[in-house]
Amino acid sequence: QKEVEQDPGPLSxxxxxxxxxxxxxxxxxxxxxxxxxxxxxKGPELLMYTYSSGNKEDGRFTAQVDKxxxxxxxxxxxxxxxxxxxxxxxxxxxxxxxxxxxxGTRLSVLP
Amino acid sequence: xxxxxxxPKYLFRKEGQNVTLSCxxxxxxxxxxxxxxxxxxxxxxxxxxxxxxxxxxxxxAEGYSVSREKKESFPLTVTSAQKNPTAFYLCASSARTDNxxxxxxxxxxxxxxx
Numbered sequence: 001q002k003e004v005e006q007d008p009g010p011l012s013x014x015x016x017x018x019x020x021x022x023x024x025x026x027x028x029x030x031x032x033x034x035x036x037x038x039x040x041x042k043g044p045e046l047l048m049y050t051y052s053s054g055n056k057e058d059g060r061f062t063a064q065v066d067k068x069x070x071x072x073x074x075x076x077x078x079x080x081x082x083x084x085x086x087x088x089x090x091x092x093x094x095x096x097x098x099x100x101x102x103x104g105t106r107l108s109v110l111p
Numbered sequence: 112x113x114x115x116x117x118x119p120k121y122l123f124r125k126e127g128q129n130v131t132l133s134c135x136x137x138x139x140x141x142x143x144x145x146x147x148x149x150x151x152x153x154x155x156x157x158x159x160x161x162x163x164x165x166x167x168x169x170x171x172a173e174g175y176s177v178s179r180e181k182k183e184s185f186p187l188t189v190t191s192a193q194k195n196p197t198a199f200y201l202c203a204s205s206a207r208t209d210n211x212x213x214x215x216x217x218x219x220x221x222x223x224x225x
Binding site for chain 2: 002004006008034036041042043044045046049088090097099100101102103104
């Protein structure tokens, strides 16, 4: 079993839809959770960062962490074609170290 | 502007040749990382360095070498011993002492072995 699993997609949605992206993990010691967005042929950029369980909202993006279920989610409201990218989840046990990444979900938002 | 600069963006190599990928950061970050990205796989850690003149192997270090002579620079050499070097290589850095611990990435270098 991989340490971090993520539905690879591709996921296609119409513009304006609510998108749910998810990761599951096996290591209960993970405490720091991140979502990165990666456009084609570019480096990933940080979207959301969460420590421990709970929700965090930033504009159209909401990150949720459920440590009891070892499950994290990223919700995108009112999705736009510019949201079309690969979304990577990442997590770590220790602050700022030893990040483990999911394989990424490719999202296409169709106009 | 602060950031991470990787070069070259695209590189072609013949089998049996060593190549060096450059990574420079002006974020004053202590920690630097090299990841490899292949289609359908997560980022895999090749090497990382948390301080100048010190570095550790990641999960897939075989066939790669690094140096960390300056805080700003962390070059990666892909040697001829790397059996499947064609991939997208990402350099990253993090400030372990700030309150986010996030990774900042460069734009990547795509290596193709002919």
